[in-house]
Structures are given as C-alpha cells and as structure tokens.
Amino acid sequence: xxxxxxxxxxxxxxxxxxxxxxxxxxxxxxxxxxxxxxxxxxxxxxxxxxxxxxxxxxxxxxxxxxxxxxxxxxxxxxxxxxxxxxxxxxxxxxxxxxxxxxxxxxxxxxxxxxxxxxxxxxxxxxxxxxxxxxxxxxxxxxxxxxxxxxxxxxxxxxxxxxxxxxxxxxxxxxxxxxxxxxxxxxxxxxxxxxxxxxxxxxxxxxxxxxxxxxxxxxxxxxxxxxxxxxxxxxxxxxxxxxxxxxxxxxxxxxxxxxxxxxxxxxxxxxxxxxxxxxxxxxxxxxxxxxxxxxxxxxxxxxxxxxxxxxxxxxxxxxxxxxxxxxxxxxxxxxxxxxxxxxxxxxxxxxxxxxxxxxxxxxxxxxxxxxxxxxxxxxxxxxxxxxxxxxxxxxxxxxxxxxxxxxxxxxxxxxxxxxxxxxxxxxxxxxxxxxxxxxxxxxxxxxxxxxxxxxxxxx
Amino acid sequence: xxxxxxxxxxxxxxxxxxxxxxxxxxxxxxxxxxxxxxxxxxxxxxxxxxxxxxxxxxxxxxxxxxxxxxxxxxxxxxxxxxxxxxxxxxxxxxxxxxxxx
Ligand SMILES: Cc1cc2nc3c(=O)[nH]c(=O)nc-3n(C[C@H](O)[C@H](O)[C@H](O)COP(=O)(O)OP(=O)(O)OC[C@H]3O[C@@H](n4cnc5c(N)ncnc54)[C@H](O)[C@@H]3O)c2cc1C
Ligand SMILES: NC(=O)c1ccc[n+]([C@@H]2O[C@H](COP(=O)([O-])OP(=O)(O)OC[C@H]3O[C@@H](n4cnc5c(N)ncnc54)[C@H](OP(=O)(O)O)[C@@H]3O)[C@@H](O)[C@H]2O)c1
Ligand code: SF4
Ligand code: SF4
Numbered sequence: 001x002x003x004x005x006x007x008x009x010x011x012x013x014x015x016x017x018x019x020x021x022x023x024x025x026x027x028x029x030x031x032x033x034x035x036x037x038x039x040x041x042x043x044x045x046x047x048x049x050x051x052x053x054x055x056x057x058x059x060x061x062x063x064x065x066x067x068x069x070x071x072x073x074x075x076x077x078x079x080x081x082x083x084x085x086x087x088x089x090x091x092x093x094x095x096x097x098x099x100x101x102x103x104x105x106x107x108x109x110x111x112x113x114x115x116x117x118x119x120x121x122x123x124x125x126x127x128x129x130x131x132x133x134x135x136x137x138x139x140x141x142x143x144x145x146x147x148x149x150x151x152x153x154x155x156x157x158x159x160x161x162x163x164x165x166x167x168x169x170x171x172x173x174x175x176x177x178x179x180x181x182x183x184x185x186x187x188x189x190x191x192x193x194x195x196x197x198x199x200x201x202x203x204x205x206x207x208x209x210x211x212x213x214x215x216x217x218x219x220x221x222x223x224x225x226x227x228x229x230x231x232x233x234x235x236x237x238x239x240x241x242x243x244x245x246x247x248x249x250x251x252x253x254x255x256x257x258x259x260x261x262x263x264x265x266x267x268x269x270x271x272x273x274x275x276x277x278x279x280x281x282x283x284x285x286x287x288x289x290x291x292x293x294x295x296x297x298x299x300x301x302x303x304x305x306x307x308x309x310x311x312x313x314x315x316x317x318x319x320x321x322x323x324x325x326x327x328x329x330x331x332x333x334x335x336x337x338x339x340x341x342x343x344x345x346x347x348x349x350x351x352x353x354x355x356x357x358x359x360x361x362x363x364x365x366x367x368x369x370x371x372x373x374x375x376x377x378x379x380x381x382x383x384x385x386x387x388x389x390x391x392x393x394x395x396x397x398x399x400x401x402x403x404x405x406x407x408x409x410x411x412x413x414x415x416x417x418x419x420x421x422x423x424x425x426x427x428x429x430x431x432x433x434x435x436x437x438x439x440x441x442x443x444x445x446x447x448x449x450x451x452x453x454x455x456x457x458x
Numbered sequence: 459x460x461x462x463x464x465x466x467x468x469x470x471x472x473x474x475x476x477x478x479x480x481x482x483x484x485x486x487x488x489x490x491x492x493x494x495x496x497x498x499x500x501x502x503x504x505x506x507x508x509x510x511x512x513x514x515x516x517x518x519x520x521x522x523x524x525x526x527x528x529x530x531x532x533x534x535x536x537x538x539x540x541x542x543x544x545x546x547x548x549x550x551x552x553x554x555x556x557x558x559x
Contacts, residue, residue, distance in 0.1 A: 020480065064499045065480045212502055212515055245559065249506055252518075378480035378503030385477070385542075 004100065004399040005034030010077070011395065012403050014095045016086045016334070017105035018042040019049020020377045021367020023069040024384035025103050030075050032392055037077050039099070039406045043085035044138065045421045045429065045453040047073075049107055051377060053137040056163045057178035058170065060443060065377050073423050079406060082421035083454070089418050090409060092336035096362050098409050100398040101391055103364040104337055104346055104353070105384070108329040108373040112344075114155065118284030119325075122146070127156070127164045127326035134167060134188075136181035136446030138453075147191035149321030153293050155281055156326035157200035158208040164324050165198050166216060169223035169273050177441045181448055196223075196273045197318065201280045201298055201309040204231065204257045205238040211252040218260060223271035227261040231277050240304040247305075279316075280309060284323065293318045329373035337363065345372050351387025352394075362398065364391050425457040432456050459516020460495040461502065462530045464523040466512035466557055467491055470550040473543045475504035475513060485537035486544070494534035510557050 005011045013029055015022045018040050026038045046052060048066055055062050072078060084090060086106075095102045111128040113119060123146060132140030152168055154161045167175070172189045180188075200207055204227075207214075217225040232254075234242070242251045257275060265272070278298040285292040295316050298309040331346070333339035338355040340347050346365045347354045353363035366384040368375075375383070391398075413420055421429075429447060436445035447453050463475075467490040475491065476484045483497035484504075493513075505513045514523065 061499050062501055065501075068481050210502060211518065212500075215517065248511065376501055376503050378478035378501055381480055382477040 002396040002399040004395055005036070007035045010035040010037045011101070011398070012037050012099040012405060013039070013101050013103065013391070014099040015040045015103045015105055016095075017049060017107055017367065017369075018047035018080065018082065019105065019107050019367060019380075020051060020065065021107070021370070021380040021384050022049070022103070022105040023072055024381040025105060025366050025388055026078060027068075027072050028385050028388035029391075030072065030077055032388070034392070034395070035077075037079070037406075039079045039081050039409075041084050041086050042080075042082045043089075045083040045426070045450060047080060047082055047426060053132055053135045055135075055377075056131075056167065057135060057180035058166070058175060060178060062377065063179075078423075080421070080423040080426060081406070081409070082426060083450075084413060084418060084420060087334035087336065089416065090412060092334065094409060094412060098404045098406065100400070100403055101362050101364060101394075103366055103387060103391070104334065104369060105366045106332070106334060106369050108331040108344060108368040110330050110332050111325070112328045112330050114281060114325050114327065116281055116283055118286065118290070121284050121286045121290040122288055123149075123286070123290030123321045124284055124323045124325070127154070127160050127324050128329065130164055130324055131160065134180055134184035136184075136448040138448055138450045141183070141448045145187060145322075147187060147193055147322065150192060151195045151197070151318070151320040152193045152322040152324070153318060153320045154196065154198045154324045154326055156328070157198060157275075158326065158328070159210060159213050160329075161198055161324075161326035162209050162213045162216075164326055165196050165273055166220070168193050168196055169217070169220050169271055171222045174221050179437065179443045179446060181446050183448065193322065194271050196271070197320075198273065198275050199279050199281070199295070200275075200277045202307065203234065203238055203277050203300055204275075205234055205241050205250055205254050206307065207250075207253050207257075207275075207277075209253055211249060211256060214253055214256050217273055218256075218263070220269075220271075220273075222269050223273050224265045224269045225260040225263070226265065226272050226274045227257055228276075229261045232257055232261055235300055237300065237302070237304040237307055241307075244304075278309065280311065281323075282311075282315070290321055290323055291319065293320055293323060329368065331369045331373070343372060345369055351383075351390050361400075419454055419458070421454070421457065429453050429456050459500070460527065460530075461493055461498050461500050461504070461513060461515050462519065462523075462526050463491050463493055464512050464514060464519075464526045466510040467508075469547055470510060470553045471544065471547045472509055472550060472554075473540060473546070474507040474509060476540050477543050478503040478507055482539055482541045483534070484540045485534040486540040487533070487537050489547075491540060492530045492534040492537065495531050496535070510554050510559050
C-alpha cells in the first residue's frame with residue numbers, strides 16, 4: 001500500500017501555466033482528501049493567463065474570476081513559481097525528478113494562419129497580437145498597429161473577433177476607465193477607423209458569437225451595427241439548424257442579426273460595423289503595405305450542423321489598410337512533451353498525456369492545450385477536474401521513489417540567475433498596478449515590461 | 459444584469475451547470491438551484507449546459523420568469539454552495555421529457 005498523499009509524504013504536483021485551467025487543477029488537488037503540495041509555474045511574472053491578457057478590458061466583471069484564484073493561492077499548500085519558462089528555463093525532466101506528477105496547462109498561445117498570399121503584408125495583423133497588446137502582455141508590448149485607415153477588416157466570427165471589433169468600435173471615453181494598457185489607449189485615441197467589416201466564411205446561422213457579446217454592438221456609443229438583409233437569407237439546412245431546440249444560442253444570434261438589419265442607422269454615430277457572411281479571403285494585395293482584400297463568395301454545402309463553406313469562384317474586392325485574422329488560437333509545443341502538430345494540442349486521454357497511443361507516466365494536461373482553443377473560463381473548471389480525477393486515481397503508480405521537491409528546482413533556477421516571482425512578490429506588483437490606476441479612474445494600470453515588474457520586487 | 463435559474467430547474471437539478479461555473483456561485487435546496495448575484499460574474503458558461511434551458515441571462519429573461527430574479531437573490535446566500543455535480547433528483551428524466559427536451 002502506497003503512503004503517498006499522507007501528511008508525512010504529500011503528493012507533489014507541478015502545474016505549468018497559471019491560467020484558469022492551472023488554477024482549477026490546483027483547486028481540485030487542494031480540495032481532495034489526500035495531502036498535496038502544488039507548485040504553479042508561469043513563464044510571465046504575472047499569473048492568471050488569458051483572464052488577465054485575453055479577456056477584454058471592457059469586460060471587467062469577468063476578471064473577477066481572479067478573486068477565486070486569489071483564494072486558491074492563499075492555501076498554505078500552494079506555491080506560485082512565476083517568471084519561469086518550463087521547457088527553456090527548466091526542463092520537464094527536472095520537474096519529473098522533483099515532483100510526482102506534472103500537469104501541463106500552458107494554453108494555446110499562438111494563432112492559426114489563413115495560408116493565403118499576402119498574409120505577411122504590413123497592415124495584416126493577428127487578433128492574438130492585438131489582444132495581447134491592448135491587454136498589456138509583455139510579449140506584445142512593442143507591437144505597432146497603424147490605425148490611420150478608414151476601413152478595417154476582421155476575418156472570423158467568434159468571440160475574439162467580437163472583442164477586436166468592439167475595441168476598434170468604441171470611443172476613448174468608453175475605454176478609459178477599464179484596465180486597457182495606456183500605450184494602446186493612446187494609439188486607439190488617434191484611430192481613423194470608421195468602417196469595420198467582420199467577415200464570416202459561413203452564414204449568419206453559423207456565426208460563433210455568443211448572444212450577449214453580439215448584443216453589445218447595438219449599444220455602442222459611436223458605432224452602429226450594419227447588416228444587409230439579403231445576406232440573412234437561409235438555405236434549408238440552416239433553417240433546420242435554427243429550428244433545433246438545443247441550438248437556441250444560434251437562433252438568438254440570428255434573431256439579433258435580423259434586429260440589427262431592421263434598425264435604421266443612427267446618423268449621429270460616426271462609425272459603422274458591418275457583419276458580412278459567406279465570404280473567404282483568398283488573397284491580400286498591396287505594395288509592401290496591405291491595400292486590398294480579395295474575397296471569394298461562398299456557398300454552404302452539406303447536411304445541417306455539418307455545413308462547410310465552398311468557394312463559388314465569384315470574387316469581390318475590399319479596399320482596406322488593416323486586417324486582423326481572428327480564426328482561432330493554436331498551442332505551442334514544450335520541449336520534452338508530446339505534441340500533435342495537426343491539432344496544436346498535447347495528445348491525451350481524459351487528461352492523461354499519451355505518446356504513440358501509450359500513456360506517459362507522471363504527465364497530465366488540462367485546459368486549451370488539452371482540448372484545443374475553445375471554451376470559456378468556466379469550461380476549464382470541468383476540464384481540470386477531469387484531469388485531476390485521473391491523476392488521483394493513478395496515485396499508487398505515481399509513487400516512484402523520493403522526489404527532490406521544489407527547493408531543488410528553486411536552486412537550479414537560482415544557479416541560472418532566474419528571478420522567481422512568488423505569490424507575495426506578485427501581490428506587490430498587483431498593488432502597484434492598482435495604485436497606478438487610481439488617479440486615472442482605472443481598476444489598474446498594467447505594468448507591461450517584464451524588467452519594470454521585476455524592478456518592483458528587488 | 460444578472461444570470462438566474464428559473465422554473466424548469468424545479469424537480470430536476472441536473473447540476474451540469476455547476477461543473478462549468480468559474481466562481482462556484484450556485485446554491486441548492488431540496489428542489490432546485492439558485493445563483494448568488496453577488497458572486498456570479500455573468501459569464502454565461504452555465505446557460506448552454508442546462509439540459510432543460512432553465513438559466514437565463516438578465517437581458518433575456520422572459521417576462522413570466524422575472525420574479526425569479528428576486529428569488530435567486532434572496533435564496534442563494536442562505537443555502538449551501540453546490541460546487542460539484544450531484545445526482546439528479548428522482549424523476550428528473552421524466553420531468554425533462556415532460557418539458558420537451
Ligand atoms: C482574446 C480572448 C478573450 C477571451 N474572453 C473570454 C471572456 O470574456 N469570457 C470567458 O469566459 N472566456 C474568455 N476567453 C476564453 C478563456 O480565456 C480561456 O478559456 C482560458 O483562458 C483558457 O485557459 P488555459 O488555462 O487553458 O490557458 P491560458 O489562460 O492561456 O493560460 C495559460 C498560461 O500558461 C502560461 N504558459 C504558457 N507556456 C508556458 C511555459 N512554457 N512555461 C510556463 N508557463 C507557460 C501562460 O503564460 C499562461 O499564463 C477568451 C479568450 C481569448 C483568447
Ligand atoms: N466574451 C466571451 O465569452 C469570450 C471572448 C473571447 C473568446 N471567448 C472564447 O474563446 C474561444 C476562442 O474564440 P475564437 O473567436 O478564437 O474562436 P472560435 O469561436 O472558434 O471562432 C473562430 C472563427 O474563425 C472562423 N474561421 C476558422 N478558420 C477560418 C478560415 N480558414 N477562414 C475564415 N474563417 C475561419 C470560424 O468559422 P467556422 O465556424 O466556419 O469554422 C469562426 O467564425 C471560444 O470558445 C470563445 O467563445 C469567449
Ligand atoms: S443544469 Fe439546469 S436543471 Fe440542472 S441544476 Fe442546473 S439549472 Fe437546474
Ligand atoms: S453566469 Fe457564469 S458565474 Fe454566473 S452562475 Fe453561470 S457559470 Fe456561474
């Protein structure tokens with residue numbers, strides 16, 4: 001009988017990634033009946049993953065999920081090990097030697113590409129970098145976005161596309177009391193964008209927005225939502241989809257589009273946000289800088305709920321200097337961890353990592369890197385609970401001799417001159433951000449350079 | 459606005475909603491669940507999970523269900539938190555079928 005998980009021999013778990021999935025995995029472990037010590041790693045000096053750097057600044061209420069993460073972090077058996085990149089600063093094998101189990105919860109940090117000619121022209125951006133930039137993520141701090149054009153095009157109709165379009169549609173007054181990074185607010189204040197086109201490759205019945213996010217476009221201070229009624233015509237399969245009782249979300253989206261189409265444009269508002277359907281970009285044209293997006297008209301084919309977009313050969317052109325592709329995120333491999341390049345995820349069965357269909361001892365995964373880049377904050381809770389249930393069921397197999405524990409890792413990091421940010425350090429940075437936000441009426445002013453964050457704690 | 463549990467939850471309590479709530483703000487009694495508006499962050503994660511479409515977000519509540527706003531707010535804080543999935547109440551499947559789902 002294994003005594004792992006008793007107070008004299010607690011289960012040592014390292015979690016890589018302090019986003020929602022990392023925190024919910026920590027919560028599930030700490031709530032279990034056995035004795036556990038959790039060390040939660042993040043490559044940034046700040047925790048909370050996309051709740052801090054993805055969730056839009058004008059959706060502050062959602063960021064209150066952090067309150068729960070703070071409670072988890074207060075547990076005496078919890079330890080934050082931030083500013084440490086697992087895979088480069090420390091090897092996975094080191095973590096396997098120091099801990100009984102490792103849960104990879106590193107999210108999906110890059111973006112999917114359109115793979116069309118001209119994608120790399122200046123002016124063709126990714127939603128991922130724009131979102132990181134306005135949310136003060138250090139990796140995107142120095143990105144430049146040229147917003148000196150009238151027309152901006154967003155490719156994709158998911159909630160990230162909604163965020164990007166909404167931020168471009170809002171006035172400075174609508175944003176200045178949020179935690180949007182100051183450098184972004186300054187650039188947005190000079191934006192010349194008046195016309196935003198949000199382009200879906202499928203029809204209005206297949207848009208992936210959620211109803212609440214779409215509704216906001218009818219409530220903006222200086223921007224009016226526009227839809228051509230003709231584009232709302234549905235084929236038979238789409239009608240079948242909307243009649244299905246469980247597909248009520250899509251029905252609400254479609255009804256909202258119809259409502260937008262029926263509204264008369266408010267002439268007092270200076271910006272327009274167009275929702276357009278059945279169009280795929282096939283080429284971006286321009287002389288170094290983006291000038292024109294070439295779109296191909298699509299037709300839906302296939303049965304209800306399985307319809308895909310097929311090009312019809314009919315083309316149209318849209319003049320624009322700014323394009324954001326928002327067609328989904330993608331996982332980044334970590335050295336030493338199996339990776340499925342086709343899906344951009346870690347291969348796993350219910351959270352147990354596999355390689356060539358065999359289970360890899362000690363390794364588990366949760367969140368976007370386990371499931372792929374979909375689902376909202378709470379979706380990760382159920383996902384991490386599933387992973388932790390598997391881990392706890394494996395406990396006797398995890399008892400593979402003595403583990404060196406976190407202190408060994410900390411001294412390895414010290415030898416490499418890496419300044420580990422623990423939870424007390426983070427709280428110092430956190431209170432400084434809140435303090436800097438106060439005079440501006442913002443919930444916080446994010447510190448956006450790594451060295452400035454570290455300077456606060458040394 | 460807030461997110462609320464309404465009529466359809468009565469007598470079924472499937473608790474699929476609870477597994478995805480990021481802030482554990484569902485509370486329960488013998489009959490159904492209630493959302494604590496002070497903790498709920500209106501993320502809507504629970505709404506599509508409910509097999510009987512009992513949950514609505516504030517701007518979307520049908521008029522005949524509006525009284526539930528106060529009921530959720532009054533009941534939730536006094537009741538225990540439901541953090542994990544529970545067994546559905548006896549008769550839950552029948553009730554779901556009767557509701558047309
Ligand atoms: C733009 C955007 C807006 C969103 N808005 C909402 C919203 O409004 N409401 C909602 O409910 N959901 C929203 N979501 C979805 C939600 O953010 C995700 O479901 C959730 O963050 C995924 O959690 P995760 O823990 O798997 O990944 P993440 O949140 O991405 O966390 C991963 C963490 O791992 C760290 N990491 C990565 N690699 C390493 C490494 N090698 N070593 C150490 N650490 C590493 C990262 O720094 C990061 O902190 C949004 C997503 C995006 C992209
Ligand atoms: N407020 C919120 O709650 C919030 C905010 C942001 C993000 N999130 C969540 O985070 C997750 C990720 O969001 P997301 O917007 O990145 O992903 P998403 O919801 O999957 O949307 C991706 C969009 O890109 C389109 N697309 C994909 N490949 C394409 C291509 N090659 N050409 C043209 N269009 C293409 C998709 O169309 P098809 O349908 O045709 O594939 C879809 O419209 C989602 O679960 C989302 O709900 C939530
Ligand atoms: S899933 Fe629906 S029916 Fe079940 S407990 Fe939640 S609200 Fe009630
Ligand atoms: S809206 Fe979100 S926070 Fe509120 S009860 Fe539902 S899942 Fe929980």
